[in-house]
Amino acid sequence: AALGRSHRSPLGKKVLKEVIDLTREILQVPDTHRIGIVPASDTGAVEMAMWSMLGPRGVDVAAWESFGNAWITDAKTELPLKDLRVFSADYGSLPDLSQYTGDRDLVFTWNGTTGGVRVPNADFIPADREGVTICDATSAAYAQELPWDKLDVVTYSWQKNMGGEAAHGMIILSPHAVERLESHKPEWPMPKIFRMTKNGKLNEAIFEGSTINTPSLMCAEDHIESLKWVRAQGGLQWMYDRANANFKILQDWIDKTPWIENLCAVPEQRSNTGVCMKIVDPRFEALDAAGRSAFASGIVKMISDEGVAYDFGSYRTAPPGFRVWASGLIDPQDIIDLLPWLEWGFAVQCENTF
DSSP: OOTTSOTTSHHHHHHHHHHHHHHHHHHTOOTTSEEEEEESHHHHHHHHHHHHHOSSSOEEEEESSHHHHHHHHIIIIISOOSSEEEEEOOTTOOOOGGGOOTTSEEEEESEETTTTEEOSOSTTSOTTOOSOEEEEOTTTTTTSOOOTTTOSEEEEETTSTTOOOSSEEEEEEOHHHHHHHHHOOOSSOOOGGGOOEETTEEOGGGGGTOOSSOOOHHHHHHHHHHHHHHHHHTOHHHHHHHHHHHHHHHHHHHHHOTTEEESOOSGGGBOSSEEEEEEOOHHHHTSOHHHHHHHHHHHHHHHHHTTSOOSOBOOTTSOSEEEEEOSTTSOHHHHHHHHHHHHHHHHHHHHHHO
């Protein structure tokens, strides 16, 4: 292990390069694409792509939950983009993505972490596009198939579907993305942690393990072990299959439980990682907003107090309910064991409220 060593040492660089090489193998990234470890988690990876690449073409930003809305904020109020279109939808729905035309750049989340809605495919992205597509895939990578021919920038973090520690982001660039980086110089100042070029050319060292700033080699070693574990279990398809199986357990229970529904009404758009549910009991729906929030959070607290499950409440701006993580890292039996507790929590809360 490289603990206690500099990330610039031969050993440190070897460890970081191993993360990159294993990522390419396990995630099945084409040899034509660059893979880099970058600062500030998935957020940092998306930000460096947006600030480095956007500007020469019109930009479309599509969002249907909180994290996608953050990219809208960047595009609308922070970056001085002159030609911006926003495609938005409420929690539980997708916007009309057919509005996207390939002559423009596109920023979107593949899987809405806080809304439980994903794009079912990339058919809305023209194969012969001229624009650059920037995809925040932080809760899709390792759980949903990513079409590399349609995505020029793919970002994610170690801590979502791979269960690693926070703060480390991954950025994957297609040749088209590299062309944009080398042909476009942004009008605005570029902080050091966003810079991917040097003297007008891609800084290839970043994509060989020479990170922009200091990563945690402890986290890198942990991530290597996670990737090797996935390989030993059966690889990427095993992760897909396990996430889908976990989702099916949850959805089968939702379908037979009258007081709960999937927040997403369209089956093919439902996330298999962050499964979001809303309470639909008429007595619950008759409560005011504060009452609905207190009811749902009360169930979460009761179950947390019992040591059964933690932090599974809906995102604070989403409809009150539950958000259960179901990626390939989750043992299906854990989800099976959770379901009676949800029913217990609901029954107790009803008794206390109505």
